[in-house]
Amino acid sequence: MQNNRCEADSDISALMEGLWLSLKKSEFPVHSFLAERGGELLKETYQAPYGKNDLHRMFSITKSFCSLAIGFLLEEGRLSLDDRITDYFPEYCTGTTVHPWLREMTIRHMLSMETCHSSTTYKLDGKKNWVESFFTTPPTHRSGQIFLYDTSSSHTLAALVKKLTGKGILDYLRGTCLNQTDFSKESYIILDPFGSEMGGSGLMARSMDLLKLGRYCMDTIQKGKGKFADYLREAVSFQVPTIHSGQTLDEQQGYGYQFWRIRKGFSMYGMGGQYVLFYPEEDLIFVITADTQNIKGGNQKILDLVYETVEKISHGCAETEGIPVKRSPDTWEASYRIYQNPAGFSRLSLSFGHSEGKLVLSGKDGDFQFPFSFEEARISVLSKYEQRIAVQGIWAYDMTLYLPVQVVGEWVGSIHLILRLSEENVTVWMKKVEETYFQEFQGFLEGERTAPYSARRS
Structure with a gap:
């Protein structure tokens, strides 16, 4: 990918400081703000009650970790994206009771949030095993048709990783990429009431962990070779439209494989203002942690402030591709x-x-x-x-x-x-x-x- 540098380093540093001051002035409970460009740290700051060494709940950023694990399993030849998920969980899928819409669901459908369920299945009956609920909840429509956010899909993908490797998501990724980034050993993923990792929302990690992993992902996308690099480039690309369901302008830019598309780039995204924001044309990565759960429009304001800063940096540079629109019938x-x-x-x-x-x-x-x-x-x-x-x-x-x-x-x-x-x-x-x-x-x-x-x- 092209790496345009349209501002002097001193100007970039000033813009990062200005962005942080704007975030503080917004009076949102922003817990951390980190920025780097090309591997060079531009800004790292924290606000009480969080500090540099505190583990933070990252919520749905966990989904992107599941996607990375699937990519490495693909590279190792342990699965195909077009495999049917029911084939991996026969204990929940007897031949006489599996609905055809469920049986047709592939790992690819789960990654792109095009499952056959209209809501997160384990929230319908809290007493039922969370993974089992994904296979026993009656489907509402065919898989692979329309994007609808389904955290039980990511939860089941985490269970698939455990089934194929005998390891949890982080333990498996430590051997493939996390140890290379010095990802904190104290990080973990919360377990559900039945002992499975909460693959859709349970990551506890440090902000710097995310920044280091973000740089690993950016370098892999820009320069990596092999099946995992190809998968990751596909994972952060537009796969399905989200214009009908996105709560912010950035969430309407499309979805990849457990990664969101955003204006000028892509992101790992977690509830309450947890972000790893990637802007490939500028080789920029931002990490933000916060708690906007009780602030209407808070996420959009944060994303707008970041986007406005990136616009200033990229003024006069090449634009990234927008939402692709394929040809449809006249x-x-x-x-x-x-x-x-x-x-x-x-x-x-x-x-x-x-x-x-x-x-x-x-x-x-x-x-x-x-x-x-x-x-x-x-x-x-x-x-x-x-x-x-x-x-x-x-x-x-x-x-x-x-x-x-x-x-x-x-x-x-x-x-x-x-x-x-x-x-x-x-x-x-x-x-x-x-x-x-x-x-x-x-x-x-x-x-x-x-x-x-x-x-x-x-």
Whole structure:
């Protein structure tokens, strides 16, 4: 990768100091801030009650550690990303009870958060073994269709690492990369109530641990050779769209394999403001730990401050690639039978041309029509509720259509629909953001085509 240096070192140091002062001025409970460029430490500072040697809960940064472990297992030939996860856990998967949507789930689907579950499975029944719950919870849709954050997926990947190596995530990684970075021996991963590592959220480590590992990852991505390096480059690249679910602008940039895409780069991300932020064009790495759990908009403010600083550094330099949008059909017309679902929808039809289209969801309460335009918001009235709506269609990715529905009137809010299309099937994810109404637009729908369809690409 190209390594542009557009500012003098003294200017970089001043910018890092300014960024830290801005973070302090925000009055967010930021616990640590570290920055380095090309292996050179630019800033390291801590705030009470945390110090340099304290272990910090890193929450979902743990997921990226699971991804690294999978990459090394891939290099060692112990697994393939297209292996079915049920093959590794026969104790939970008897042949007569495994749902086809679960059986079709691959390790790749789990890494990219495209599982067949609509929520973290072990939170549904706290008395059930957390790993077992991933295999016994009834699926809601086909795997490999739509991104939805699922911490039980990462938890199960950690159990897979233990099953294949006999070691926990950190113990296994110590032999592959962590010892090379002088990662602290005191670090550990919290266990769940049944003795398995919390692979989705349990990492306890020091901020400097993350900075050193971040440099190892950046160097591997930029200069590494071999199967693990190739895997890591793929893991931090755009794999699936997240525009429909991201809580911050950066979280809407896409997802790789347990790594988030962000503006100008990628990241390890943990709840409450735990970040390892990578900006490859500038060879910059930031580590931030904090507790924004009770601060609405706190994460976005932190990310904006960092991004504004990176913008100042990269002024005049080459831009990194944005969200990739693959070519999707210019025209489409198809109808689908919808499988049984709580909302009672039974049919879906979708048609569109170069500029406009219409989605119709039919069920026990009649038809819900969503006319849309690709060029600007199309205004209409949503039947049953008699509320004005405005919809502009967006191609989130190849064959993935996003319809954000603005609700205008007394019930101000929004409905979000994302459709993964194919010749034979459709998967729909729905979410309503409104206090009281539109309950039917929640969860997943699955359907199969019932009539001849037509589609054309230019």
